[in-house]
Amino acid sequence: MSGDVMEVALRRGFINPSYEIYGGVSGFYDYAPLGAALKKNLEDIWRRYFVIEEGFFEISSPTISPEEVFVASGHVSNFVDPLVSCEKCGSAFRADHLISSAVDVKTDGLSFEELSRLIREHNLRCPDCGGELGEVYSYNLMFKTYIGPGKKKVGYLRPETAQGIFILFPRLYSFYRKKLPFGVAQIGKAYRNEISPRQGLIRLREFTQAEVEIFIDPRDKRHPNFERYAGERLRLLPQDREEEVELTAREAVEQGIVKHEFLCYYLVHTQRFLLELGIPYERLRFRQHLREEMAHYAADCWDAEVRTERFGWIEVVGIADRTDYDLKAHERHSKVELRAFRQFEKPEKRRRLVLEPKMAKLGPEFKRLAKKIATTLRELPESEVRRFAERGELELSIAEERVLITGEHAEVKEVEEVITGEKFVPHVVEPSFGIDRIFYCVLESAYYQREGRNVLRLSPELAPVKAAVFPLLTREELVKVAREVFEEVKRAGILAIFDASDSIGRRYARVDEIGVPFAVTIDFDTLEDETVTIRERDSAQQVRVPKSEVAGILRDLIEGRRRFAELG
RNA sequence: GCGGGUGUAGUCUAGUGGUAGGACCCGAGCCCCCCAAGCUCGUGACCCGGGUUCGAAUCCCGGCACCCGCACCA
The missing domain is CATH 3.30.930.10 (Bira Bifunctional Protein; Domain 2)
Structure with missing residues (x-):
């Protein structure tokens, strides 16, 4: 394992x-x-x-x-769990579930006090151990402030x-x-x-x-x-x-x-x-x-x-x-329309009956209510308009008052309207x-052991550190060149680390463990022919490349323009 | 939130009622011509808070964290 x-x-x-x-x-x-x-x-x-x-x-x-936001979304009410604990064994239960499964009672919308009372009245006990149950308490998973x-x-x-x-x-x-x-x-x-x-x-x-x-x-x-x-x-x-x-x-x-x-x-x-x-x-x-x-x-x-x-x-x-x-929930609570418009392929022409309020009559007679009455009349469904046309009168309930509308307050008209589309609430x-769970899975998937050493097989794009630069030995002439290369790599925008301590093997092991995909090593050949090695983490293979090109090659490797296997 | 277990350096661990050792890691140096565990030196710990005691890291109580079960997880 x-x-x-x-x-x-x-x-x-x-x-x-x-x-x-x-x-x-x-x-x-x-x-x-x-x-x-x-x-x-x-x-x-x-x-x-x-x-x-x-x-x-x-x-x-x-x-x-x-x-308001979470009242509308349902989280304030749906996120509150009524819990009840056993005094004896400490098990916790959903109070409402406990009641409705034991007694034929609807628990929807009951307060915690009522739930507690029901538990006492029916002498409900702990399903686990038969112990006494305590008071119902709420547990809302949202942090409140x-x-x-x-x-x-x-x-x-x-x-x-x-x-x-x-x-x-x-x-x-x-x-x-x-x-x-x-x-x-x-x-x-x-x-x-x-x-x-x-x-x-x-x-x-x-x-x-x-x-x-x-x-x-x-x-x-x-x-x-x-x-x-x-x-x-x-x-x-x-x-x-x-x-x-x-x-x-x-x-x-x-x-x-x-x-x-x-x-x-x-x-x-x-x-x-x-x-x-x-x-x-x-x-x-x-x-x-x-x-x-x-x-x-x-x-x-x-x-x-x-x-x-x-x-x-x-x-x-x-x-x-x-x-x-x-969207519907927020529309209901905020009173703001949260809809999109869908255009019909062809505009629809429709003739329909509408009521045209006569403001000259409505105003003086109903005063403050007049405006609301007019709005209501304009928005009346066609079936209601038809009924008004037949009966000649209509009773409305406006602001808790009943008003009688007759022919002198409104006129039935037939209008032709062109409907180009309709509003609707989109689906989501x-x-x-x-992200945190995926983060864990990424680490676990990347992790393996090679000869008793830990390795993270992270892609170059994921890897937190993209490259390491090492002098093969801690000789001044190698360290000096390695530092120059390190600076050049950083100038190319690559997140890199430099390490000159311990044996080279130990340094490779250290960077393998944190998933650094590439390590550049400066050795004595570098001093002769201006080349360095690039080592790939997963294969532990090395290729020699010109020192002057190493930063560019690293960028290509990290950004996926070139593959390590094609370098040599 | 309940029950059980655990809690010594970065990591893994030894240990006794009289205040701590090891290994790896880490740091400095040496050695070193390519894949951890060569040499020298060094840093570093008893989860937190009370209590018992002359004295507690070691005993007791409480808390916190972690692990395992139960419950919870739109």
Whole structure:
């Protein structure tokens, strides 16, 4: 089995538990020097896939939101778990689940006091040990705070970055010149006050999400670029099956296993991204959420999962069809229209009956109510207008008052209108990445041992340090030249390190352990013929190249324009 | 949040009621013509806070962190 990659990650400065000198706080990790660099490289690759290649843009919104945002999104109510603990054995249970499974009572919307009372009334006991149950208490996974002095303005740290995009919809829609589909990306911190964070980077209280919200027309969930991925293979675990099936993207959609092309396109796109990070195909699968684990907003959701040595299958990406849930919710709460416009192929001409209010009569008679009455009359459905035309009168309820409208207040007219299109609430497809988890998977996938030494097989793009420069021996003449080469490499924009201590073998071993892909060594031949060696990490092979070209060659190798094997 | 286990240098570990040794790592130097463990010297630790005691890293209590189970994980 593998050695302990986490031990390497801690010891060599990739990550460390936060607040160590004060005893630590679980659920928080620092990205140490190499980890911060690796994480940044990982995020840049993500940007290449989900921003540049897809033609989307990235935004950055605040991590603290006023509570309205999460009232609307459903997080304030859906994120509160009523828990009850056994006084004797300490097991905790969802109070509402406990009650509804033991007694035929609907628990929806009951207060905690009412839940506590129900437990007492029915003399419910601990299902584990039969012990006495305590009072029901709430546990909300959002961190709460107050905005400004005093406690009037409640705020929450965002539990996901997505809402920051949804609430910007009108601005973003016009930024993208009112055309669907469009996507908006965001990489940022999110916060969940987990009851019991475990497993290092896998369950954090503060973590990094990379999300894209793609707004699409619900009538057309095909993807314009689906063809380029149609033949790609995916390992899928559908909700109604025990075993994984391997299908092409096209087959998955045609068989109705993945609901539509748009979702499936992003399964493939996500897979390509994860493969590029060095996560092997054999350790990857897409698992469809079970109905009961589906989030309150989702119509369909697939998790990309990676099989790790340490933790087994872990979810690293969620790809969900969030439908119009979020936009509708914010529209309802904010009273701001969050809709797109769909133009008809041909404008529709329609004749219809409308009511034209006679303001000259309405005004004096109804005074303050007149304006509201007029608006209501104009917006009256055609069936109501028809009924008014037949009966000659109509009763309305305006601002809690009943008013009688007759022929002298309004006139029925037939109008011809041209309808060029209609408004609708877009659906949202959301690939959502847990960057910290992916970070862990990348480390674990990259890690192996060679002759008892640790090696990180990170791609040059991911590697936090791109190159090392060594004098073969600590002779002044070699060190001097090596320093010159080192300066030149840095001038070429390459993040490199210099090391002249210990034996050359030990120095190679040290840089292998942190995943440096290339090492340049200056030896006595360099003094003769102005050449240096470049050593590749994974093969430990060396080639000689002219000293004057080494920086350029390193850049080509790192940026993928040349391959090491083709150098010699 | 509950139960069990663990907590000695960067890492792995030895140890006794009288205040700590080792290995690797790391630093300086030597040696060294290409893949860790050559030589010399050196830095560096008993998770935190109380209590018992003349004295505690060692015993007791509380906290924190980590590991394993339970619960939780839109």
